[in-house]
Amino acid sequence: MKSISGKIFCKLLHLHGWQLQRIRGSHHIYTHPSRSEILTVPVHxxxxxxxxxLSKLLKDAGLTEHDF
Incomplete structure (x- = not known):
């Protein structure tokens, strides 16, 4: 699996409809209007x-490795 940074993963989430709710330190918290999951992305x-x-975040977001 190709590894990506937290910044790039946040951009990928935004492209797939996830919305940034808040930032707490270096962790960006995302929600999706049609899903119940909350994703916490470490951005260092x-x-x-x-x-x-990365694999856990992709699974929870409903994305695959081919989406990036």
Whole structure:
């Protein structure tokens, strides 16, 4: 799996209808109008997300690796 940064993942979420609700420190909290999940994305500059974190966020967002 290709790793991406938290900033790029936030842009990907925005393109798929997720909305930024708030920022608490370095964590961006997203919600989607038609889903009940809440996603918390760690954004630490341009540092890549860990593979396990990325796969969990993709699964919870209903996205696949092919979406980016």
């Amino acid at each position: 500059g341009n540092q890549d997300l860990k593979i396990g974190t």
